[in-house]
Amino acid sequence: MKYQTQKIALAYFAVALALFAVQVTIGLVMGFVYVVPTFLSDLVPFNILRMLHSNSLIVWLLLGFFGAAYYLLPEESEREIHSQNLAWLQLGILVLGTLGVVVTYLFNIFEGNFLLGKEGREFLEQPKWVKAGIVVAALIFLYNVSMTVLAGRKTAITNILLLGLWGLALLFLFAFYNPSNLALDKMYWWYVVHLWVEGTWELVMASILAFLMLKLTGVDREVVEKWLYVIVAAALFSGILGTGHHYYWIGTPGYWQWIGSIFSSLEVIPFFAMMAFAFVMVWKGRRDHPNKAALLWALGCATLAFFGAGVWGFLHTLHGVNYYTHGTQITAAHGHLAFYGAYVCLNLAIITYAMPHLLGRDPYNQVLNMASFWLMSSGVVFMTFVLTFAGTVQTHLQRVMGEEFMFVQDQLALFYWMRLGAGVAVVLGALLFVYAVFVPRREVISQEPTVAAE
Amino acid sequence: MSAPQQDAPGLLDELPGEVMMWVLIVSELLVFGAGLAAFMAMRLTDPAGFAEAQAHLHRAGAALNTVVLVTSGLLAALAVRAAEAGREARKRGLLAAAMALGVVFLIVKGVEYADKAGQGIGMETHTFFTFYYLLTGFHAAHVIAGVVLLALVAVLRDPRATETGAAFWHMVDLVWVLLFPVIYLIR
Numbered sequence: 001m002k003y004q005t006q007k008i009a010l011a012y013f014a015v016a017l018a019l020f021a022v023q024v025t026i027g028l029v030m031g032f033v034y035v036v037p038t039f040l041s042d043l044v045p046f047n048i049l050r051m052l053h054s055n056s057l058i059v060w061l062l063l064g065f066f067g068a069a070y071y072l073l074p075e076e077s078e079r080e081i082h083s084q085n086l087a088w089l090q091l092g093i094l095v096l097g098t099l100g101v102v103v104t105y106l107f108n109i110f111e112g113n114f115l116l117g118k119e120g121r122e123f124l125e126q127p128k129w130v131k132a133g134i135v136v137a138a139l140i141f142l143y144n145v146s147m148t149v150l151a152g153r154k155t156a157i158t159n160i161l162l163l164g165l166w167g168l169a170l171l172f173l174f175a176f177y178n179p180s181n182l183a184l185d186k187m188y189w190w191y192v193v194h195l196w197v198e199g200t201w202e203l204v205m206a207s208i209l210a211f212l213m214l215k216l217t218g219v220d221r222e223v224v225e226k227w228l229y230v231i232v233a234a235a236l237f238s239g240i241l242g243t244g245h246h247y248y249w250i251g252t253p254g255y256w257q258w259i260g261s262i263f264s265s266l267e268v269i270p271f272f273a274m275m276a277f278a279f280v281m282v283w284k285g286r287r288d289h290p291n292k293a294a295l296l297w298a299l300g301c302a303t304l305a306f307f308g309a310g311v312w313g314f315l316h317t318l319h320g321v322n323y324y325t326h327g328t329q330i331t332a333a334h335g336h337l338a339f340y341g342a343y344v345c346l347n348l349a350i351i352t353y354a355m356p357h358l359l360g361r362d363p364y365n366q367v368l369n370m371a372s373f374w375l376m377s378s379g380v381v382f383m384t385f386v387l388t389f390a391g392t393v394q395t396h397l398q399r400v401m402g403e404e405f406m407f408v409q410d411q412l413a414l415f416y417w418m419r420l421g422a423g424v425a426v427v428l429g430a431l432l433f434v435y436a437v438f439v440p441r442r443e444v445i446s447q448e449p450t451v452a453a454e
Numbered sequence: 455m456s457a458p459q460q461d462a463p464g465l466l467d468e469l470p471g472e473v474m475m476w477v478l479i480v481s482e483l484l485v486f487g488a489g490l491a492a493f494m495a496m497r498l499t500d501p502a503g504f505a506e507a508q509a510h511l512h513r514a515g516a517a518l519n520t521v522v523l524v525t526s527g528l529l530a531a532l533a534v535r536a537a538e539a540g541r542e543a544r545k546r547g548l549l550a551a552a553m554a555l556g557v558v559f560l561i562v563k564g565v566e567y568a569d570k571a572g573q574g575i576g577m578e579t580h581t582f583f584t585f586y587y588l589l590t591g592f593h594a595a596h597v598i599a600g601v602v603l604l605a606l607v608a609v610l611r612d613p614r615a616t617e618t619g620a621a622f623w624h625m626v627d628l629v630w631v632l633l634f635p636v637i638y639l640i641r
Contacts, residue, residue, distance in 0.1 A: 262488045
């Protein structure tokens, strides 16, 4: 670690991983509710669990991005972070807001209150005061990182990262628009949800991946940057109008079916390019970096993102297909592998890479860390296959044969049991990862060769 | 060991103009290609309806526009030669003429759209018109962008910039030459 302020990342990563543990645990509980539907139903209804599961995912991924930015920006711009105190304040606001959301969800206090209560939405559901807090935290963050970059060296990686982070923050402003017309509400929330994960987040992903490739493989910066620009261009070209694939059946005009189908089909290209980029860099690279686990996560990220976001996304993005599969378990299969591959693995890759530097150590617990990759990844991949089969059966029974929703759900029980098993593997893998990252073995400093092995 | 590393950028460097422009051009061709393929597939489901809808189009206007745009492309190509020869004034004149023809194309297109609107034909009238408006409208947006881009490279003194602008303009040209027969002519 060359710069003192990179240490800020440690706190962000810690909070992110704590939330990650919460997120997957709630996911496991939901997996159990699927097979025993009465479980917890009086105490915490399923929709609340679902909001906790997806929102804690988003928040911890964002915290991971913030941590990654605080870690890599000083190294890229060759400057300390503009203000360390602002970074702490930002983290404090985000933690307070997260706690506020959880309390509001679970106990539904302040029902109906304009500022403090829930908004009754499926996505972007936070009380207004939390939304305002998020904006304040985002402004602090943008000010802090922009000042750092402006004062220092500008690289393609910092430019793309900043572009992604600014876009991400500005698009969140659409979360404040909550029209009573449900179709309009849905139309605008995709400006946040879609343009995040299939737009600005991809820029963040590409730049963090580029940073990792630069460090882990030792390939020339010039080569990395060329790839980075092509990936970003492909992501924005396909992703922005790709928003149309959310506008098939919500009351928007019919031409969206064609715009959405054509552009979102091309969204597979940037993900393919990122996978090709990662493997070509490793193949070309001359550096044999000791942190093998970080490289494994980075390659796993690019590969699983291609399959989860690219292939499983394309699977149901054409409107002729989506007419039948919309909102079935096919969507759940895609959602899980896409988020895991693209953004979970990305965060775990940068955390695995950064932690030894942040703790001032050589890479540690490599085997445990890699074991957690295989355990978690096989869990998610198995879950994806199971849900894909469940979704196929569901589509046929429910959408083609016209059977009742709950009657079909009963017939999917076997798949849901297998999904629960996959969930157990994921939770164990996540806990193993947290252990591998935060509990380094005592360093063996062999000044006296006799006590080397304890 | 470093030999293969130099090969890949070498291939890309052989392309005229900016590499990113070629990324854009390939992406555009994919989009228009997919749009045309979808259009032809949908026509198979309703040949009579598509033929009836097609009869409302201005073939002569579109043919005129083809001549206009191809000529404009020629002028842009000549401008690249002028730029490479360092003849700035000639380059600017040729680019201005190319842009003017681009504007003529847009005017003819505008007349066509106004006529459709007058007949009460909109995007939702028939699947044929959904595609008609999507494809030609999207193309017209690219003509506007192309005119702006040509104006930009006319000011820049870098011949590579002119090459890049002309490459985009030729793509706009090429797409129209594909759209014209498929949408207007083939029955």
